[in-house]
Amino acid sequence: MIWDTHAHLDDPGYAEDFHEIVARMQSSGISRVTNVGYDLPSSERSVKLAQDYDFIYAAIGIHPHNAEGATDETWAKLLLLAKQPKVLAWGEIGLDYYRDLSPRSIQKEVFIQQIELANDVGLPIVIHNRDAHQDVLEIVKAHRPKFGGVFHCFSGSWEMAKVLLSLGFYLSFAGPVTYKNARHTVEVAIHAPMDRILVETDSPYLTPEPRRGKRNEPTYVREIVKKLAEIKNLSFEDVASQTMRNAETIFNTR
Template sequence: MSRNRNRDAPPPVPERLPAPAVDAHTHLDACGTGTPADVAALLDRASQAGVERVVTVADDLDAARWAADAATWDERVYAAVAIHPTRTASFGDTEKTEIERLVAGDRVVAVGETGLDYYWDYSPPGAQQEAFRWHIDLAKRVGKPLMIHDREAHEDILRILDEEGAPEQVVFHCFSGEADMARRCVDAGYVLSFAGTVTFRNATGLQDAAKLVPPEQYLVETDAPFLTPHPYRGRPNESYCAGYTVRALAELRGEPVAVVADSVRSNAERVFGLPSSPSVTPA
């Protein structure tokens, strides 16, 4: 029987990783986790797979408020707040004031997700670019990482970062470029976060990019409830599925799973300023 026969069923929780990892980008609010008990249950499932902490990310004001609150409910949850580029058609003082208030929270560890999305036409490019520039400035003012959404906008993203001056830490969420784009980002000191897309059979260019990124410049994320890794593509995603992506990334890079998981953890701690947890030395 095909493992994908029941497309509505969540994937099984994978075998626990040999070293603790971090889901660098998820949307807990979109995973049906409306209450503290829901969040704890989701994190318990993630912990079964060795995914010990998550960053839950906002895309509008309501989601930003929720993420900032949820990060206070469970010590395994941190938050990122911003206005998604597809929601910037009416970006103004109300949004700016509230995001500035929320980003000051101790458990809000990044400004994101912000950037450019030229796939959808919900917001014109000019409005997206103006909002992106504002979020870049905010990240620099508050000294927190910038978490970038880049969909079919590579050149404008890189150009605007260069024009504005990038913050100290820049994370390309769900990195979608090929090897040349990856090299340019790596040379600029940016961190590339790989989602379940890197496991897709048709993602050869992305897989080539994942192979060349230095160990100190990558993260793993789920972008849950979206982008569930192969072989469960199309099913509901959750943070525990980061375990599948860690293993796929290790195979692509020809490295032990424990090494990749430990790189993911240590990089997340450095980039987001998370408390350190013990590393695990592979046998």
């Protein structure tokens, strides 16, 4: 049984064959999926999916791309969503200096605000970090999440990972760990302790090898588990069961 801890099944690209995707998941041992919001509408859709399907859970939050548009009304509505029983995390939140779709000062302000909101409602956080390693580190050191957090699709160095692990964070691996040029990500996977690793697809993005170039979907999280098993010299079943236990721990579902 495998938990895809980060997907976007509300994406319009799944509209025509959603039920086929679900069937493939269920026949492949993908027993749980966390559908992750990136703005208010996607957070609302995530909660609706979680209400409609017993194996889907939700995370709610404002992605750094959408930070500039957040208002007091946004926070009020997200706080209401956070009370829903299948909302397991606040995210994805963080910083993105690659595309810079919101001013960096606003990204940082909104990131900090959401850490504080997650602390208020008792949720762990799911962090998006792209080309913003130093600022993200400084923020999570100064504004500690009281209920833990996950660095989704971890892209930093092993030196950064060691700091995050010391702060109690989990590291989540996605399609890039299977890519041929993923030297730094593989190094982190080699050294990271098994009880702090999660797996995800970030569907419909970041499709793993050997399906790279096609639309991603939760079933392909098996490729991440397979790669980690190879890196760690463990069985597929051991990686699947340990990452499931880790997800149950950080998302408080045991």
